Amino acid sequence: MRLRxxxxxxxxxxxxxxxxxxxxxxxxxxxxxxxxxxxxxLRQLMPANSVAIVWAYPTRNFxxxxxxxxxxxxxLYYFTGYKEPHSLFLLFKEPQTAADGSTYxxxxxxxxxxxxxxxxxxxxxxxxxxxxxxxxxxxxxxEDFKNTAIDFSKFEKIILDRLPTDIANSLYDNADLYDxxxxxxxxxQITDNYAQDKRFSxxxxxxxTGQLREIKTAEELVLLxxxxxxxxxxxxxxxxxxxPDMSEREAQGLxxxxxxxxxxxxxxxxxxxxxxxxxxxxxxxxxxxxHVENRMVLMDVGAEYHGYTADVTRTVPANGKFxxxxxxxxxxxxxxxxAAFKLCKEGTTWQELDKVSRGVIADGLLKLGIISKKxxxxxxxxxxxxxxxxLDVHDRNASTKLKKGMVITIEPGIYIPENSPCDKKWxxxxxxxxxxxxxxxxxxxxxxxxxxxxxxxxxxxVAEKSPLDNFTLPKLQSAKKGF
Ligand SMILES: [Mn+2]
Numbered sequence: 001m002r003l004r005x006x007x008x009x010x011x012x013x014x015x016x017x018x019x020x021x022x023x024x025x026x027x028x029x030x031x032x033x034x035x036x037x038x039x040x041x042l043r044q045l046m047p048a049n050s051v052a053i054v055w056a057y058p059t060r061n062f063x064x065x066x067x068x069x070x071x072x073x074x075x076l077y078y079f080t081g082y083k084e085p086h087s088l089f090l091l092f093k094e095p096q097t098a099a100d101g102s103t104y105x106x107x108x109x110x111x112x113x114x115x116x117x118x119x120x121x122x123x124x125x126x127x128x129x130x131x132x133x134x135x136x137x138x139x140x141x142x143e144d145f146k147n148t149a150i151d152f153s154k155f156e157k158i159i160l161d162r163l164p165t166d167i168a169n170s171l172y173d174n175a176d177l178y179d180x181x182x183x184x185x186x187x188x189q190i191t192d193n194y195a196q197d198k199r200f201s202x203x204x205x206x207x208x209t210g211q212l213r214e215i216k217t218a219e220e221l222v223l224l225x226x227x228x229x230x231x232x233x234x235x236x237x238x239x240x241x242x243x244p245d246m247s248e249r250e251a252q253g254l255x256x257x258x259x260x261x262x263x264x265x266x267x268x269x270x271x272x273x274x275x276x277x278x279x280x281x282x283x284x285x286x287x288x289x290x291h292v293e294n295r296m297v298l299m300d301v302g303a304e305y306h307g308y309t310a311d312v313t314r315t316v317p318a319n320g321k322f323x324x325x326x327x328x329x330x331x332x333x334x335x336x337x338x339a340a341f342k343l344c345k346e347g348t349t350w351q352e353l354d355k356v357s358r359g360v361i362a363d364g365l366l367k368l369g370i371i372s373k374k375x376x377x378x379x380x381x382x383x384x385x386x387x388x389x390x391l392d393v394h395d396r397n398a399s400t401k402l403k404k405g406m407v408i409t410i411e412p413g414i415y416i417p418e419n420s421p422c423d424k425k426w427x428x429x430x431x432x433x434x435x436x437x438x439x440x441x442x443x444x445x446x447x448x449x450x451x452x453x454x455x456x457x458x459x460x461x462v463a464e465k466s467p468l469d470n471f472t473l474p475k476l477q478s479a480k481k482g483f
Contacts, residue, residue, distance in 0.1 A: 021122065021123045026263060026306070028222070028223070028306065029081070029306055030081060030219055030220070030223070030306065030307075031219065032081065032133070032134055032135030033135075034081075034217065034219045034220075035078070035079060035080055035081045035134065035135070036135060037217070038078055038079050038212060039079050039080075039091055039106065041212055042079065042091060042208055042209075042212060043091065043092075043093060043105070045208045045211065045212075046091075046093045046157070046159065046204075046208070047093070047156065047157050048093060048094070048156070049093060049094065049154070049155055049156040049157070050092075050093045050155055050156060050157035050158070050159055051090055051091065051092050051093070051152070051155050051157075051158055051159065052090070052091045052159040052160070052205065052208070053088070053089070053090050053091075053158065053159070053160040053184065053188075054073065054075050054076045054079060054080075054088075054089045054091075054160075054161070055073065055076065055087065055088045055089070055161075055164075055177065055180065055181065055184075056072060056073055056076055056082075056084070056085045056086060056087040056088070056177060057070075057071060057072060057073040057076075057085065058085070058164060058166070058167040058168065058177050059085050059086075059168070059177075061168065069266070070084075070085055071266070072084075072085075072307075074213075074307065074390075074391030074392050074396075075161065075209055075396075076089055077307055077391060078209075078212075078213060078391060079091065080108055080134055080136065081133075081134045082108065082110065082125070082130060082134060084110065084111050084124060084125065085111065085176075085177060086110075086111045086142055086173070086175065086176045086177045086180065087108065087109055087110050087111060087142065087177075087180075088108075088109045088142070088145060088177075088180045088181075088184065089106070089107070089108050089109075090106065090107045090150070091105070091106050092104075092105050092106065096150075099149060104137070104138040106136060106137075106138055107138050107139075107140065107148070108130060108134075108136050108138065108139045108140070109139075109140050109141065109142045109144065109145045109175075109180065110124075110125060110126065110127060110130050110139060110140070110141065110142065111124050111125075111126070111141075111142060112124075112126065112127075112141040112142060112143060112175065113126035113127075113129075126141075127139045127140060127141060141175065142175030142176070142179070142180055143174065143175035145175070145180055145183055145184075146175075146179075146183050150187060152187055152188035152189065153189070155199070156199065157199065157200075157201055157204065158188055158190075158199055158200050158201070159201050159204045159205045159208070160200065160201075160202060160205055161202060161205050161206075162195075162202050163181065163185075163190065163194070164177075164181065167181060206396070206398075207398050209396050210396045210397045210398030210399075211398045211399075213390055213391065213395060213396040213397070214388055214390075214395070214396065214397035214398060214399060214403070214406055215403060215404075215405040215406060216390065216405050216406070216407050216438075217405075220308065220390070221407075221438065223305055223306050223307070223308040224308045224310070224389070224390065224407055224436075224447070225447055226262075226305050226308075227264065227268075227302070227303050227304060227305035227308045227309055227310040228310040228312065228436045228447040228448050229447075229450050230258070230259055230262040230263075230264050230303040230305060230310070231255075231259070231301060231302050231303045231310035231311075231312045231448070231451070232310075232312055232448050232449070232450035232451035233258055233262065233450055233451075234254070234255040234256075234258035234259055234301060234303065235255070235299065235301070235312060235314045235451035236450065236451055236452065236461060237254060237255075237258050237466065237468075238251055238254050238255055238258075238299065239314070239316055239451075239452070239458060239461040239462050239464075240461055240462070240464045240465065240466035240468075241254055241466035241468040241469070242292070242297060242316060242318050242462060243318065243319075244291060244292060244293050244294050244318045244319050245291050246291070246292055246318070247287075247289065247290045247291060247292070248273040248274065248275055248278070248287040248288065248289045248292060248297070249273070249287045249288065251273045251287075251292070251297065251299065252271045252273045252287050252301070254468065255271060255273070255299065255301040256271065256301075259303040262303070262305075263305065264303035264304055264305045265304060265305070265306070266303075266304040266309075267301065267302060267303060267304060267309075268302040268303065268304040268309020268310065268311065268389075268393040269302060269309070269311070269393045270283075270285045271285075271287065271299075271300070271301045272284050272285065272287075272298065272299070272300035272301065272313075273287045273297065273298070273299050273300075273301070274287070274289075274297070274298045274430065275289050275292035275293065275295040275296070275297045275298075275318065276289075276292075276293070276295035276296065276428040276429075276430070277417055277418050277427075277428040277430070278298075278430075279296060279297070279298030279315065279415065279430025279431075279432075280415040280416070280417040280428075280430045282382070282383055282415075292318045293318065294317070294318060294319045295317070295318055295428070296315050296316065296317055296318075296326055296330075296429060296430065296431065297315065297316055297317075297318050298313065298315045298430050298431070298432055299313065299314055299315070299316070300312075300313040300432065300434065301313075302389075302393060307391050308389075308390060308391060309389060309390075309391075309392070309393045310389065310436055310447075310448070311387075311389050311393050311409050311411075311434060311436060312434055312435065312436060312448050312451060313411060313413075313432045313433060313434030314433065314434075314451055314452075314453065314458070315330065315430070315431045315432060315433065316458050316462060317458075317459075317462070318462075319462075320459055320462035320463050321459060322455055322459065325425050325426055325429060326429055326431075327455060328368055329414050329416070329426070329429050329431050330431050330433075330455060331455070332360070332361060332364035332365070332368075332414060333361070333412050333413060333414055333431045333432070333433050334433060334453065334454075334455075335360050335364070336357040336358075336360040336361045336364075336412040337357065337410055337411075337412050337433050337435065337453075339356045339357055339359075339360050340353045340356055340357040340385060340386075340410045340412070341410060341435075341437070341444065341446075343356060344402065344408075344410070344437055344439060344443065344444035345402065345439065345440065345441065345442050345443050345444060346401075346402055346403055346404050346439065346440075346441050346442070347401055347402065348401065348402045349400055349401050349402075350384075350385070350386075350400070350402075353385050353386070353410070354384065354385045357385050357410075357412045358377065358378075358381065358385075358412075360412075361377055361380075361381050361412060361414060362374040362377035365377050365380060365414070368426075369422070369423065370416070370422045370423075370426055371422070379420075380414050380415055380416055380420075381412065381413060381414055381415075382415070383413065385410060385411065385412060386408050386409040386410045386411050386434075387408065387409055388406060388407065388408050389407050389408065389409060389436060390407060395407075402439045403439060404439055404440055404441050405438075405439065406438075406439040407436060407437065407438050407439070407447065408436070408437055408439065409434050409435065409436055409437075410434070410435055410437060411432055411433065411434030411435070412432070412433065413430070413431060413432030413433070414429070414430070414431050415430040415431075415432075416428070416429050416430065417430075433453055435447075435448040435453070436448045
């Protein structure tokens with residue numbers, strides 16, 4: 001049945017009992033105390049007489065009446081723990097007084113409970129659930145926002161992200177995200193030129209959330225460590241299972257199967273599995289090559305566990321043996337990564353890290369005769385050295401220098417596409433090695449230790465047997481050619 005038909009049927013089934021989901025769930029989610037602590041920290045950063053506003057991400061259409069799997073806005077999740085769409089959160093610097101004389105410092109507007117809708121799209125927390133599970137005290141249904149009196153004109157700063165401009169307006173819901181944003185615009189008098197109005201600050205929103213989110217708390221580190229270890233186990237299992245007759249997509253499926261087996265909900269970004277020349281496409285997502293053959297397979301895959309995503313890349317020869325050319329390129333990338341690792345500690349800047357790793361690659365490519373001038377190195381190493389990870393794979397940040405508690409990737413790479421102006425023997429070699437590091441005061445901790453990165457270790461692991469070696473499926477009867 002389609003969603004549209006559901007609306008008609010739903011009215012006929014007005015007595016549907018409230019839907020209860022199974023309760024065998026993980027117990028290691030971020031705690032209400034964590035989210036409350038994040039809200040307090042945000043409040044401390046905010047200037048006097050200000051309000052911060054965060055909204056849920058819109059739902060996104062996949063096709064006809066089918067939506068993409070929903071993903072919450074990391075900022076809203078960070079400050080509240082709420083995972084459902086169509087919600088709005090307001091956080092005030094100073095306590096506010098309601099019409100009845102009571103005070104509040106935060107307001108969360110959530111999706112209203114609806115037995116019929118919940119039978120189709122799953123249980124909603126609703127007002128009571130959000131109070132109980134998230135520990136927030138002032139929670140209301142989205143439809144109540146319209147009649148909530150908030151005098152926005154008295155605030156000196158209204159701190160908010162850039163307003164979304166592409167939200168669908170559901171005909172069946174008068175309190176969806178579209179309506180909430182419309183009402184917010186009216187109440188706070190946010191015009192189309194709000195970016196020029198000094199009362200509204202998207203820059204402060206980015207700065208504060210960056211300052212907070214770039215330093216991981218102990219609770220966040222538990223989840224990030226797990227996401228990274230899961231991703232590494234995926235890499236290790238695929239190294240054991242990879243064979244020249246395997247397809248890129250099959251390798252992708254194995255990574256994601258391992259993630260799921262360990263309980264990861266999503267991948268943090270579309271999985272990249274590219275053999276040979278496909279590895280030169282930095283965000284290759286088709287993963288369509290039917291046989292990886294005797295190529296290097298570049299696998300950039302990250303599990304998302306309870307919102308936190310890893311970002312780990314390994315590049316391995318599918319037949320288990322590096323050729324001399326593959327080895328030369330791989331060792332160069334490895335050396336560039338090691339050189340950057342050595343500088344990973346408090347106080348180092350991204351420029352310093354980038355300079356040292358880019359220097360190693362430029363010298364190496366020159367020595368191998370692949371380039372004739374150092375400046376040409378960027379042609380084969382066209383991206384930055386790394387980024388923060390967390391609730392986003394390219395996580396929010398605000399500092400130019402590394403600080404204790406940051407989690408970053410270090411991911412140099414060399415990509416030599418077919419027809420490059422160098423000896424043919426180098427063509428189609430693409431290598432990226434990407435690791436995840438926790439920055440400490442004087443050094444770092446390698447979080448992605450569980451996926452081998454040394455040539456000898458990779459060759460050993462690819463030679464190992466995999467439980468998947470003997471996994472075969474029946475031949476498809478529908479795969480006959482012709483009409
Ligand atoms: Mn990355």
